[in-house]
Amino acid sequence: MKPIAAETQNATLSYEQAGVNYDLIDPLKVSAQRAAAATSGHLAAHGFSEVKASRGESAYVVDVGPFYIASIVECLGSKAIVADEMAALTGRSWYASIAQDTIAMAVNDLITVGATPLVVQAYWAAGGSDWFGDAQRAQALVEGWKRACDVCGVAWGGGETPALAGIVEGGRIDLAASCTGLINPKERLSVGDRLSPGDAIVLLDSSGIHANGLSLARKLVERLPQGWLTPVQPGLSYGEALLAPTVLYSPVTEALWRAGIVPHYCANITGHGWRKLLRHPAAFTYRIHTVPPVTPVLAFIQQHAHQDDREAYSTLNMGAGFALFVEAADAQRTVEIAQSLGIGARVAGIVEAGPKQLLIEPLGIRFGDDDLQLR
Amino acid sequence: MKPIAAETQNATLSYEQAGVNYDLIDPLKVSAQRAAAATSGHLAAHGFSEVKASRGESAYVVDVGPFYIASIVECLGSKAIVADEMAALTGRSWYASIAQDTIAMAVNDLITVGATPLVVQAYWAAGGSDWFGDAQRAQALVEGWKRACDVCGVAWGGGETPALAGIVEGGRIDLAASCTGLINPKERLSVGDRLSPGDAIVLLDSSGIHANGLSLARKLVERLPQGWLTPVQPGLSYGEALLAPTVLYSPVTEALWRAGIVPHYCANITGHGWRKLLRHPAAFTYRIHTVPPVTPVLAFIQQHAHQDDREAYSTLNMGAGFALFVEAADAQRTVEIAQSLGIGARVAGIVEAGPKQLLIEPLGIRFGDDDLQLR
Numbered sequence: 001m002k003p004i005a006a007e008t009q010n011a012t013l014s015y016e017q018a019g020v021n022y023d024l025i026d027p028l029k030v031s032a033q034r035a036a037a038a039t040s041g042h043l044a045a046h047g048f049s050e051v052k053a054s055r056g057e058s059a060y061v062v063d064v065g066p067f068y069i070a071s072i073v074e075c076l077g078s079k080a081i082v083a084d085e086m087a088a089l090t091g092r093s094w095y096a097s098i099a100q101d102t103i104a105m106a107v108n109d110l111i112t113v114g115a116t117p118l119v120v121q122a123y124w125a126a127g128g129s130d131w132f133g134d135a136q137r138a139q140a141l142v143e144g145w146k147r148a149c150d151v152c153g154v155a156w157g158g159g160e161t162p163a164l165a166g167i168v169e170g171g172r173i174d175l176a177a178s179c180t181g182l183i184n185p186k187e188r189l190s191v192g193d194r195l196s197p198g199d200a201i202v203l204l205d206s207s208g209i210h211a212n213g214l215s216l217a218r219k220l221v222e223r224l225p226q227g228w229l230t231p232v233q234p235g236l237s238y239g240e241a242l243l244a245p246t247v248l249y250s251p252v253t254e255a256l257w258r259a260g261i262v263p264h265y266c267a268n269i270t271g272h273g274w275r276k277l278l279r280h281p282a283a284f285t286y287r288i289h290t291v292p293p294v295t296p297v298l299a300f301i302q303q304h305a306h307q308d309d310r311e312a313y314s315t316l317n318m319g320a321g322f323a324l325f326v327e328a329a330d331a332q333r334t335v336e337i338a339q340s341l342g343i344g345a346r347v348a349g350i351v352e353a354g355p356k357q358l359l360i361e362p363l364g365i366r367f368g369d370d371d372l373q374l375r
Numbered sequence: 376m377k378p379i380a381a382e383t384q385n386a387t388l389s390y391e392q393a394g395v396n397y398d399l400i401d402p403l404k405v406s407a408q409r410a411a412a413a414t415s416g417h418l419a420a421h422g423f424s425e426v427k428a429s430r431g432e433s434a435y436v437v438d439v440g441p442f443y444i445a446s447i448v449e450c451l452g453s454k455a456i457v458a459d460e461m462a463a464l465t466g467r468s469w470y471a472s473i474a475q476d477t478i479a480m481a482v483n484d485l486i487t488v489g490a491t492p493l494v495v496q497a498y499w500a501a502g503g504s505d506w507f508g509d510a511q512r513a514q515a516l517v518e519g520w521k522r523a524c525d526v527c528g529v530a531w532g533g534g535e536t537p538a539l540a541g542i543v544e545g546g547r548i549d550l551a552a553s554c555t556g557l558i559n560p561k562e563r564l565s566v567g568d569r570l571s572p573g574d575a576i577v578l579l580d581s582s583g584i585h586a587n588g589l590s591l592a593r594k595l596v597e598r599l600p601q602g603w604l605t606p607v608q609p610g611l612s613y614g615e616a617l618l619a620p621t622v623l624y625s626p627v628t629e630a631l632w633r634a635g636i637v638p639h640y641c642a643n644i645t646g647h648g649w650r651k652l653l654r655h656p657a658a659f660t661y662r663i664h665t666v667p668p669v670t671p672v673l674a675f676i677q678q679h680a681h682q683d684d685r686e687a688y689s690t691l692n693m694g695a696g697f698a699l700f701v702e703a704a705d706a707q708r709t710v711e712i713a714q715s716l717g718i719g720a721r722v723a724g725i726v727e728a729g730p731k732q733l734l735i736e737p738l739g740i741r742f743g744d745d746d747l748q749l750r
Binding site: 021024025027028029031032033035036038039040042043045046048050055059060062064065066067069071072073074075077078080081116118119121122123125129130132133135138139142143145146149150153154155156157158159160161162163164165166167168169172173174176178180182184215218 | 413430448497505533548
């Protein structure tokens with residue numbers, strides 16, 4: 001751990017300072033999105049068509065007649081580095097946890113469009129064959145992956161385990177998951193056309209940082225007196241708290257369907273924090289009257305990174321991992337269904353006609369249309 | 376380029392020496408395959424079931440009633456390093472080529488089970504945000520990806536473009552693709568149950584090394600007097616020859632279907648070279664009477680790596696990128712259909728009752744059951 005000068009110690013640490021520069025990535029994204037959109041006509045040759053509204057949503061949806069197919073690939077990101085650092089310090093393997101995170105990244109995005117996840121494929125690209133020689137770690141990865149599939153009721157189809165010396169760093173692994181699901185029956189499709197003023201916003205609790213904001217969290221550790229082992233609360237180190245696995249939300253969306261509740265829209269709260277609540281393309285005002293308790297590790301990050309609430313809520317999930325926009329009459333039952341599955345939930349706000357903005361009233365924060373450019 | 380002692384220069388270079396140790400990876404693969412197989416029961420809760428014979432095949436297949444869904448995730452591997460080295464030497468970007476390779480890795484596997492590829496997702500994990508700042512290279516990647524989707528008639532659904540500093544090496548990118556397709560109508564399923572003695576083996580030409588054996592090819596460059604720029608033939612450097620993009624074979628399988636030809640089995644010839652012809656789980660003898668011309672870059676590798684034919688055919692595709700096992704009466708038409716699409720093809724052999732073995736008669740090579748352990 002390098003010593004840090006006092007003035008640096010007290011400066012605000014933003015997500016950009018943590019090393020992710022979206023200004024460099026976004027032009028490619030736009031260009032790729034345009035090229036991708038230009039390929040959709042190919043589906044017609046097979047008698048199918050895309051659900052155009054799914055372009056720009058978290059998963060891509062194709063109409064194949066009797067139902068829709070949704071697909072996605074998602075990456076864990078740099079959380080594996082935290083697992084490696086903590087393994088070196090504690091001797092424990094954290095790969096069962098980050099296996100769940102990886103599946104959560106794919107599954108929690110896939111369900112936003114109303115899909116039931118059916119098949120997951122594993123993408124485990126190691127920095128060399130020797131990565132797989134640590135049998136305990138490899139076994140933890142397999143077991144955590146399997147368990148997450150069991151929770152989501154998804155079949156693990158197979159995957160790819162390349163040894164990529166020279167591309168992936170030695171001793172590291174790049175974890176990703178692809179997921180294919182069905183929207184069946186087709187009435188379950190939720191790509192935004194049903195969202196209306198008066199809808200309730202139900203927020204499902206997160207378990208911690210999930211797998212977004214880890215660059216910031218890793219940058220911050222340089223400032224902490226005991227590094228990864230700095231206590232967040234008695235008996236819980238910063239590293240361990242960060243490694244709480246991401247909540248898998250598909251049991252909630254499946255249970256909602258069985259209860260006859262079809263969300264009008266969903267947002268998985270990942271990168272860009274609460275700004276993801278502005279994801280829907282149309283202009284609505286999202287008025288939040290109740291915020292969930294902030295998970296201790298996120299409160300700790302906000303405090304030590306000297307972030308004000310606006311910065312923190314624009315970057316981290318701050319206790320809310322998934323947003324369900326439902327008919328107001330269904331809001332309380334939605335909360336109860338999530339809670340019955342052991343996932344904290346609350347009616348947090350309401351959708352209103354008005355300019356595109358998110359008003360987090362208890363904190364006096366406003367995010368406008370300019371604060372989230374995803375399309 | 377480091378100087379190499381003469382005795383090293385003349386030693387045989389095997390795939391294992393090139394740094395990929397399957398002995399370390401395989402136990403994890405077996406453990407993962409077992410855990411994955413144990414999740415298949417989840418499909419029943421959704422009213423579906425897996426096609427059990429697809430476990431161990433190149434793509435995973437689920438029966439969803441009106442048709443089968445196949446899915447896969449595949450990685451480019453280390454070919455991106457060759458593209459980077461050649462870009463440094465020539466100033467050209469080779470990312471359009473390796474984009475096609477990446478899609479080929481997924482699509483050419485997916486079609487082996489009889490699927491029509493429908494949707495591709497891009498997984499482009501860079502060693503940092505700055506990777507995306509090279510607009511020319513990024514644009515080549517986008518354009519090559521789009522063009523490959525056009526060739527395969529597949530919709531590019533979206534993808535993930537993470538900046539993974541600390542996991543992916545600085546200046547590098549980890550390219551992968553996931554693909555979802557349909558086997559529609561269900562009669563197109565080819566997971567091996569139809570393969571019979573008397574079937575013809577049709578081999579489709581490769582364009583070069585494709586994307587398997589690159590670790591060996593990169594190791595070999597250390598021995599070459601002009602490195603990547605060593606001529607393979609007049610006007611064609613080793614690096615450029617290696618970067619010939621992988622042939623996309625899905626136009627062939629789609630055209631075969633339109634012509635009423637359903638392959639009894641397919642094998643994508645990737646890692647393990649011609650041993651992949653032994654992929655089918657049952658015991659058959661595959662007798663090869665005609666081998667395709669060896670692509671110049673592969674002949675060059677064999678020569679400079681001092682590999683005998685057995686070693687070369689057990690590692691590299693040696694001119695054959697894809698194998699179609701078809702009814703003998705369909706063999707000649709299969710060849711003609713491939714050729715009409717600009718893909719060289721030939722009737723190369725026959726399936727016989729007998730012990731599991733591959734006999735490459737023109738070369739006097741025999742591979743037995745022990746030479747390929749994929750399941």
